[in-house]
Every structure is written in structure tokens, then in C-alpha cells.
Amino acid sequence: MLVLGIETSCDETAAAVVRREADGRASILSNVVRSQLDEHRAYGGVVPEIAARAHVDLLDHLVDQALREAGVRLAEVDAVAATAGPGLIGGLLVGVMTGKALAFAAGKPFLAINHLEGHALTPRLTDGIGFPYLLLLVTGGHTQLVAVHGLGRYERLGTTVDDAVGEAFDKVAKLLGLGYPGGPALERAATQGDPHRFALPRPMSGRPNCDFSFSGLKTAVRIEAERLVPLSEQDVADLCAGFQAAVVDVIRDRTRRALELFAGAIDPNVPLRLVVAGGVAANGSIRAALEELAFETGAALVAPPLRLCGDNAAMIAFAGAERLAAGETGGMETKARARWPLSDMGAAA
Numbered sequence: 001m002l003v004l005g006i007e008t009s010c011d012e013t014a015a016a017v018v019r020r021e022a023d024g025r026a027s028i029l030s031n032v033v034r035s036q037l038d039e040h041r042a043y044g045g046v047v048p049e050i051a052a053r054a055h056v057d058l059l060d061h062l063v064d065q066a067l068r069e070a071g072v073r074l075a076e077v078d079a080v081a082a083t084a085g086p087g088l089i090g091g092l093l094v095g096v097m098t099g100k101a102l103a104f105a106a107g108k109p110f111l112a113i114n115h116l117e118g119h120a121l122t123p124r125l126t127d128g129i130g131f132p133y134l135l136l137l138v139t140g141g142h143t144q145l146v147a148v149h150g151l152g153r154y155e156r157l158g159t160t161v162d163d164a165v166g167e168a169f170d171k172v173a174k175l176l177g178l179g180y181p182g183g184p185a186l187e188r189a190a191t192q193g194d195p196h197r198f199a200l201p202r203p204m205s206g207r208p209n210c211d212f213s214f215s216g217l218k219t220a221v222r223i224e225a226e227r228l229v230p231l232s233e234q235d236v237a238d239l240c241a242g243f244q245a246a247v248v249d250v251i252r253d254r255t256r257r258a259l260e261l262f263a264g265a266i267d268p269n270v271p272l273r274l275v276v277a278g279g280v281a282a283n284g285s286i287r288a289a290l291e292e293l294a295f296e297t298g299a300a301l302v303a304p305p306l307r308l309c310g311d312n313a314a315m316i317a318f319a320g321a322e323r324l325a326a327g328e329t330g331g332m333e334t335k336a337r338a339r340w341p342l343s344d345m346g347a348a349a
């Protein structure tokens, strides 16, 4: 089956076509992403109104391009899937309205997809892994450890009690003058720094639950930075390295705890799998720490290729294809919703 996917929940406008075979294997026929970085850079973050307008301007062209690159006509797709939440409501409305219009024109079902489910299922698209697996979801808006038992069956083991990890990267980068988006800039600066120069906290480490907290770490970086003003380039690099090392330690500790709980809860005969997804999964130090952890615990680590870590529409098309294959019929009455927790999802039909 062929599914056209649309993603407009934040500051990426994206369209893609994915083919899913009857045996569950899937391939990406096209995957067009237009990041609105330049539109928002002057404001140091995403401006919802500007984002929504940019989605309106861009989306039609990107859908055309995705169909053209895939060599597929709209009439040939089996469904249209669009992100319906969570995210910025203006952008979600643009994607959902466009998706519904295209589905109506083609006479095919419209599927409303949860953006986080898109991230969560990506390793099935890229590596074809089976259920269950432990998911570490690390994005700009979310930091969660989730036991994925099946399509739509998500059990949250832990979450952040304050900032998301990507948000913490972005805020620390901003306070150190590294610009927007912060994650990649901070990672680059950290390569020149000494991670041991500052004693920074490892919030939540050692706790019996699987929760995260990053705002205290961010504040600790701010206090060190304020003490050093004016900051030299080396000060910035050392703060970045120290911050990133602390984040890596926290993620390793929290994920180790979740793996223990998850391993104890699943059928001991199924292989233990750890999956990392979301934009922050692009971070090399975090990936390396997870590889180590997987090695130590005997888990298989699955991490999507970098271009599928951040927001894209292939993951939305694929989630739509999985749902369609599971018998979901979609509907024109589904609405965009700014808040839509993963745990608050029906299992597929």
C-alpha cells in the first residue's frame, strides 16, 4: 500500500510517500523536509504564527514534490496521513485541513497521526524490528521512556518533570550565545571543551523511578556562566562539554533503570531491544552512551539514521500505513489537538 504523509506540527514542513508491503516491510519513496530555521532565527525560537503561515505557503508545493519524486499520482495513494498533534495548533490545522482535502479529492481515507507515534515507530520503518521494545524518546518537546507493546499500546515508564532534553540543549545554547537551533551548535562546541572543569549535577540519577529533570542542570550552567562573565571561547566550550556530559550520565542512568523494569515485565524469550528516537538522538555522545549501555545489558540498540531522527513526514506516512494495515479506517471528523499524550491513544483497530 502507498501512503502520503504530512507533517506540520512545529517548524518543519514535510511531505513523504511510503510504501508498505503486505509482510510489513516498508520503503520510503520520497521524503521532502523544508525547515523554517531562517524564518525563526531572528527570534531565537519558533514563533507559532510565523510557523503556521510558512506551512500554508510551503505545504502544497512540498506535497507535489513528494508525489513527483515518488513517481506516484494522488489517485494512486491508499490513504493520506497527517500529524494531528501534539504540537502548535496553527500548524497542525494547516496539515490536517490539507490532508483532509487531499484525501477527499482522492476518495481515500484520512488518518490523523500522533507525532510522537511517528517518532516511536521510526525504527520499525528503518530496521523492521518487532514489538515489544523500550523506547527512549528525546525531542525538543518530550523526554520519555516508553514500553512499546504494540501499535497504539504505549506504557510510559518515565518522563521529564520539567524541561525536555532538547529544550534544555536549546536553552543552554541560547544562554551561552550559541544561537538557534541549539542542540547541534552545543554538541559542536562541546568537542573543544573539558567536561570535568565544572562540577554539574546529575538530576534524578539513582532514583527508583524512570523520570528525568533538566531545569536544575540548566540553572547550574547559568550560575557558572554568570560567575565567569565575560565568557571566553574556552569557557563556553567547557560549559558545553560539562552540560553534555551531565545529560549523557542522566540519560544512561534513567535508561538503565527503565531497561531493568522493562526486562522484568516482558516475556523472557523475546530479545531485549532498546530504541532511541527523536531529534536529540542525532547527538553522538548520547548515541555512544546508549551503545555502551546496550552492550552491558545485552540489549540490541536500534537508532534511526540521522535524517529520520528529526521531524519528517516519512514517519507520519509509515505510522499511517501501520494503522491502515491494522484495519483502521480513519475519518474526516478527527480534529487537530495541541496536547495528545502517547499513553492516551487507542490501540489500532
Ligand code: ATP
Binding pocket: 009, 010, 086, 087, 115, 138, 139, 140, 141, 142, 165, 166, 167, 169, 170, 181, 182, 183, 184, 187, 278, 279, 280, 281, 282, 283, 284, 309, 310, 311
Ligand atoms: P516534539 O517532537 O516533541 O514535538 P520537536 O519536533 O521540536 O519536538 P525534534 O524535531 O524531534 O523535536 O528534535 C528537535 C530537538 O533536537 C531540538 O531541541 C534540537 O536542539 C535537538 N537536537 C538536534 N540535534 C541535536 C544534537 N546533535 N544534540 C543535541 N540536541 C539536538
Ligand code: FE
Binding pocket: 115, 119, 139, 140, 278, 279, 310, 311
Ligand atoms: Fe518531533
Ligand code: MG
Binding pocket: 010, 011, 012, 140, 311
Ligand atoms: Mg522540530
